[in-house]
Amino acid sequence: MKVSKRAIQMEYSAVRKLLPLATEAERRGVKVYRLNIGQPNIPTPELFFEGIRNIDNKVISYADSKGLALLIDRVVETYKRDGYNIEKENVLVTQGGSEALTFTMLGICNEGEEVLIPEPFYSNYKSFTEFAGAKIVPIPTKIENDFALPSKEEIQKLITDKTRAILFSNPCNPTGKIYTEEEVKLLAEIAVENDLYLVGDEPYREFIYDDTKKHYSVLDMEKAKDNVILIDSVSKHYSACGARIGFIISKNIDFMGYILKFCQARLAVPMVEQYAVANLLKAPKEYFKEIKEIYKRRRDIIVNGL
Numbered sequence: 001m002k003v004s005k006r007a008i009q010m011e012y013s014a015v016r017k018l019l020p021l022a023t024e025a026e027r028r029g030v031k032v033y034r035l036n037i038g039q040p041n042i043p044t045p046e047l048f049f050e051g052i053r054n055i056d057n058k059v060i061s062y063a064d065s066k067g068l069a070l071l072i073d074r075v076v077e078t079y080k081r082d083g084y085n086i087e088k089e090n091v092l093v094t095q096g097g098s099e100a101l102t103f104t105m106l107g108i109c110n111e112g113e114e115v116l117i118p119e120p121f122y123s124n125y126k127s128f129t130e131f132a133g134a135k136i137v138p139i140p141t142k143i144e145n146d147f148a149l150p151s152k153e154e155i156q157k158l159i160t161d162k163t164r165a166i167l168f169s170n171p172c173n174p175t176g177k178i179y180t181e182e183e184v185k186l187l188a189e190i191a192v193e194n195d196l197y198l199v200g201d202e203p204y205r206e207f208i209y210d211d212t213k214k215h216y217s218v219l220d221m222e223k224a225k226d227n228v229i230l231i232d233s234v235s236k237h238y239s240a241c242g243a244r245i246g247f248i249i250s251k252n253i254d255f256m257g258y259i260l261k262f263c264q265a266r267l268a269v270p271m272v273e274q275y276a277v278a279n280l281l282k283a284p285k286e287y288f289k290e291i292k293e294i295y296k297r298r299r300d301i302i303v304n305g306l
């Protein structure tokens with residue numbers, strides 16, 4: 001039986017490729033340290049499980065395609081606590097950051113169009129853009145200068161009439177690069193001047209181990225608010241990867257209206273996990289302090305070892 005060109009051309013996820021090799025090695029008694037996929041082993045906070053236990057619905061129904069109202073309210077509250085002025089209509093709940101990124105690419109790109117991404121980048125960005133038939137145009141960055149962005153002129157040289165967006169993870173997976181205020185502003189400026197979307201993927205926002213560095217979100221770029229799309233997820237923040245809950249956040253209401261069509265097509269995100277995450281988001285900001293210390297200690301051991 002024939003399959004589509006899309007199915008043939010799509011590559012197996014690079015982060016998953018090592019899995020059968022690791023399983024095989026373990027079968028032979030080899031101790032394997034799985035560094036290929038970001039699966040935290042920190043216990044998921046008790047609030048998550050409490051959220052599940054407190055569900056008293058008689059029917060596990062479809063949730064609203066936009067996301068459970070209670071969860072959206074909590075997202076808005078959490079962002080407001082952190083100093084971001086967003087409202088309910090700026091939030092859509094998705095099945096993890098992965099679906100948020102897939103819908104975003106589908107909503108932005110036509111076949112053959114281009115997305116600029118600082119390289120090295122999270123390997124699944126390739127799959128998300130391929131879903132939309134789009135192509136990644138890498139913005140080269142180098143370890144020698146701490147993965148800093150090239151100049152405005154260099155970035156602009158990569159823009160063609162097919163370019164639709166700039167996508168970057170901040171802090172960056174895999175480099176750990178934390179983009180400076182000037183760098184985020186530069187990307188916002190380029191996005192506005194060239195009518196591009198600026199997609200900030202920020203699932204590691206809470207994990208900055210150097211106190212002299214600060215995270216600048218795309219949401220801080222008020223002048224580019226129609227261009228900005230923020231991708232967020234509870235997977236890493238709360239060690240809740242299996243919950244599969246993420247968010248698209250944007251003040252561009254027209255864009256959100258288009259993405260809602262995709263959300264409606266897949267009907268809803270699982271209801272039980274949405275209740276659990278709504279309760280999880282009650283966790284105070286201090287939660288991250290303790291977790292950050294654990295990750296920092298681990299980071300230091302690896303870096304010193306290397």
Ligand SMILES: Cc1ncc(COP(=O)(O)O)c(C=O)c1O
Nearest residue numbers: 038096097098122169173233235
């Ligand atoms: C940079 C980045 N973006 C997005 C994701 C997707 O995560 P999830 O779909 O679990 O939210 C990951 C997962 O590792 C990631 O590292």
